[in-house]
Amino acid sequence: MKAAIALALNAVIAEAEKRPGSIIMKSLGSLGMLFALTTTVVALDGEVRIHDPSTLVQCNGRFYTYGTGGTCLVSEDGWTWSRGVTPPRRGMAPDIIHVNDRYLMYVARNVGAQPRADINLIWTTSLDTQSTEAKWEEAGVVASSDGIEDCNAIDPGLLLDPNDGRLWMVYGSYFGFIRLVELDATTGLRIDAQAQPVNLAVNCEAAILIHEAGWYYLLATHGSCCRGADSGYNIRVGRSRNVTGPYLDHEGVDMIRGGGKLFAGSGGRVIGPGHFGRIPLGAGIEKFSCHYEADLDRGGASVLDIRPLLWKDGWPEAGENLRDGTFQIESVRTGTALELAIEGMPVGGRRERRGGAGAAGIGAGGPGAGRPPGGGGGPFAGIGRPIPNQDVAQVSTNWPAGEVPLRMANYLCQAQQKWSITAVTNAGGYLGSPYFKITVANTDRALAATAEGELAAVPAFTGAPEQLWQIDQLTDGSWRLQPKSTPGGSEPLALSAIGASFATLSKFDAASNKHRWILKAP
Amino acid sequence: MTPRHRILSLTSLAVAVLWMAGHGVRAADGVANAPTLKQPTSTECVPSSDGFIRRWLILEPIPAGGLTDGAVQALVKKVHFPDQFTGLPKDGDKASPTGAELVWHAVETTEYNVNLFHFARALGKPTSNVLFWGVTVIHCPEEVKDVRLAIGSNAASVWWVNGSEVIGIYGDRQTIIDDGVSKRLTLKKGANIVRAAVVNGGGATDFCARFLDANDRPLKGFSVRLVGESK
Incomplete structure (x- = not known):
């Protein structure tokens, strides 16, 4: 359902781009002008419409993210975004990771009625379309669901374990379990295609693992997507000492039983955050990417955002970008x-430390001047009325x-x-x-x-x-x-x-x- | 004590007495009664392990008032004695900023800070509504760039390094290590004169001072002599 609506959204945008004189494009253009005139601080600048964005990656100094339907967004500085080149394999909710000089992108597709799906790997050595190395290669299916089993093999999320260099992928969406498989960090394919995936969570999608200070964290999106301002999407988290789980929330509830501590929910004028992606930026500073199902200031469009990632008492928290x-x-x-x-x-002006003679400020005015009736006098009585800024x-x-x-x-x-x-x-x-x-x-x-x-x-x-x-x-x-x-x-x-x-x-x-x-x- | 130790001790004492005579340090001074201060007994000392400068020449307090930025700046810009910003007094030198004769005292603190309350009280001088002038000389074996003077004072104070004003902190305040910090400056090879004016309103009064290196760590590797370049 999510993918279908997202594809429809992208189709509308793509159609508008193909037909610059159309009503759709004029409407988007008017909306853009409105933003330009009224914007103070909003979630990012430029072209930021995307659904199910991947984790951000950098190539030749630019930031890239890819979304459902082949959407690619590119930015020089991380603030102003523009549309990039669609990779050859369009699909649903890709994730991308840079390992051993290769960009590994995992892209899902439905191959029948849901939950029958598979996740394909494509890779390249450069995302810069001006580079001669920018050529995507197909590498095949790395995970699938047969439509009967308790899993929907879409929404891949990658982790390169900083402890041992092992590459892990979680995937799944609402039908049954979020699952974990290990990948070969060199080829990007399954270490053992016959190995049984490990079930980690239920009732969520857009899962991804991160590691911090001896803990593995499973961040996954709960709630409903693809319903604009009526989307209940929210990002939740559990943690485990082992990559294979169990992932418990702050109340000790296992995510495989529906647990999950709220990481980010709707707020302000943005609704339905989902599809977490971690952006480490060196010691002391981290950010994360996500999309909102509806940005009310952008006409309810699904948009990319990048926000601070905080850590408190061993749990990640969503920070807020500074506002005026x-x-x-x-x-x-x-x-x-x-x-x-x-x-x-x-x-309020200067006054003598002990309210002595010659006071020039708020203590001035003679004995009892301006003091509250019956409140007593002395240097601590104030003046009996508010002091303006x-x-x-x-x-x-x-x-x-x-x-x-x-x-x-x-x-x-x-x-x-x-x-x-x-x-x-x-x-x-x-x-x-x-x-x-x-x-x-x-x-x-x-x-x-x-x-x-x-x-x-x-x-x-x-x-x-x-x-x-x-x-x-x-x-x-x-x-x-x-x-x-x-x-x-x-x-x-x-x-x-x-x-x-x-x-x-x-x-x-x-x-x-x-x-x-x-x-x-x- | 062995005869050898006795000879060494006597020799050290003689050297110290000769040095004190050469630098005008008197054999007995009321400062000796201050619990945290002593008279220097050597030609030089090094900063403490955390970089604090412990040896200073301090002028007996001058009556003064006002701790605001403007009042303190006006006070320290007023000429209290000749060569106020250029001279390098010796222990026992006298100045008459207000008609009354005031004396410079060489002191060395046993703490990180120089306790001016102890100083003034030991000399039977007022401790409130006063201005203290202090000066010291640090000798660097090489030029040192991008250092900062870092001071704390009770209360307001203004500081100069080699004649340039580098710090001013104002108001009724207590001594906090590295409260006022200068912009980056260069210490030249040889003698560098650090001068301070500390204004107290009432109660306790003291200061501390050290240099920080380019990485904000306490600067060491210099000596403190209370004299300028050797002629």
């Missing part, structure tokens, strides 16, 4: 917050007009400590997100990298690379902030709390808290 907002930027290392290096004004236009009159150094301090709700983080349109991006500008809230003063590898706030955002920030959520949920580039610099640098009162830029070190930041609502 105003934040305090607090160092995990020091607990202090980034601010302009200017003399701050206490919120600082108006940056008012408190910034003494701030230097030019470039201002940065520093860190205890957060005191002051204007120079509040930062607006805003997606920058048409400036490109990185895996899952556009670049952001970081400005002192309600001002144009923008955080920038300097040629010395230090920080400054420039008077106005110009869009220069040193003012564009890549903001990635790390696996512990904290954030890494990196300028797109540093003037004259060649290696990526990250915002670093080198001292309690001073921040700089330095090479990211996943083992240190100095590059980890918390973005808090002020």
Whole structure:
């Protein structure tokens, strides 16, 4: 059912592409214009319509993913996507893995009434269609279901075990079991075609295995697919010390009895996440790919997304890409917050520490002035009414007009400590997100990298690379902030709390808290 | 104690006395009563195992007030004594910033920090609403690039390395290791002068200082002498 509807969706898109003057294409075009005019931060940019995307792979610096019906999406930076070349074998819900210089793609097809299906292997040494090596080879069937047995041999998912280099494939969809077979990492074919597959789970599809810190995790998609905004798709997970299971969820329920801890469900304006694919990006940072059955901002289309992958208490969690907002930027290392290096004004104005004579701020006004009736006086009584936030236009009159150094301090709700983080349109991006500008809230003063590898706030955002920030959520949920580039610099640098009162830029070190930041609502 | 040890001890004592005489360190000083401070008894010392600079010349406190950025900057930019940003005093040198005669003291802390409260109290001087000037000299065998001065102070403080202001931290604050950190700087081969002005409001007052290398690890491999280049 899922595959049929997905194929229909792709057919509509393909038809629209073939007939640029058609009503369908005009509608999609109008929709695209609407997105262009109204978009702030959405799930990826460009052409992202896909169903059942494979795990992302890289080739010659580009990211690739393949979906049902032969959809191929390609991106230079992981943010802006375009349609790539369909591989010769179209089918359902492929998965792809790069092993020993070969890209192994496993593609399923129905070979009769469901659940009669098989999974075929095709391979190539390059996904870059400009390369002379880009030639897909057929390698045959690696798994099948006969239509009677308790399995539907579609939705393959691959794991190259980091411990021993063994290659595993899980497959299956709702009819009966999710099954596990071992593949030859060199040929991509079954180690033993006669070996009985191992049953791992039921009542799900789009399964895939990952390994982390001594555990195997089986991520599989529960719920119904292919019903647009009415799809109950959600990604669930169980774990085991052995690749062959049993895979238990956080409540101890075996996935072979329907268990599964929620990893990602619907939220915001996207409905029905499914088809998890892991994207490791080095120490301390991971992401995952999935599709949503319906992106309400894209007319309910099925679209690709890339989100942070977090780890908490031994379980993977789905992080959220950063959205526009105003934040305090607090160092995990020091607990202090980034601010302009200017003399701050206490919120509500200055007052004497003990409420003495000459108080100029909120404590001023004479004995008992403004204090709540019957509440008692003294230095802790407050003023008896809410104190408004600082108006940056008012408190910034003494701030230097030019470039201002940065520093860190205890957060005191002051204007120079509040930062607006805003997606920058048409400036490109990185895996899952556009670049952001970081400005002192309600001002144009923008955080920038300097040629010395230090920080400054420039008077106005110009869009220069040193003012564009890549903001990635790390696996512990904290954030890494990196300028797109540093003037004259060649290696990526990250915002670093080198001292309690001073921040700089330095090479990211996943083992240190100095590059980890918390973005808090002020 | 063997006769040989006795001879060595006497020799060491004589060397120390001669050095102290040569560097103006007086044989007896009220600082000796400070529980965490002692008078230097050698020509040089090395930083602690975690890089802290333990030997300093400290001027007796100057009455002062105000801990905000503006108040501290105005205070330290005011000329309190000649050669405020260029001179290198000796132990026992005197200055008269406010008419009253104040004395420079060579001190060496037994801790990671220099306890200015102990310093002032041992000398019978005020500890609140005061400004302390401190200076030290570190001698590097080679030029060292991309290092940072990293300090903590109670309370506000401003710091200079070889005449350039590199750190300012303000407000009523306690000493935190590596609170204020400079931008990357270069220590030249030979003598490098580190100067500090610490302003205290009330209560405890102290500071700590070290250099961090390009990998943010404590810098060692230099000596502290309280004197400039040998003539």
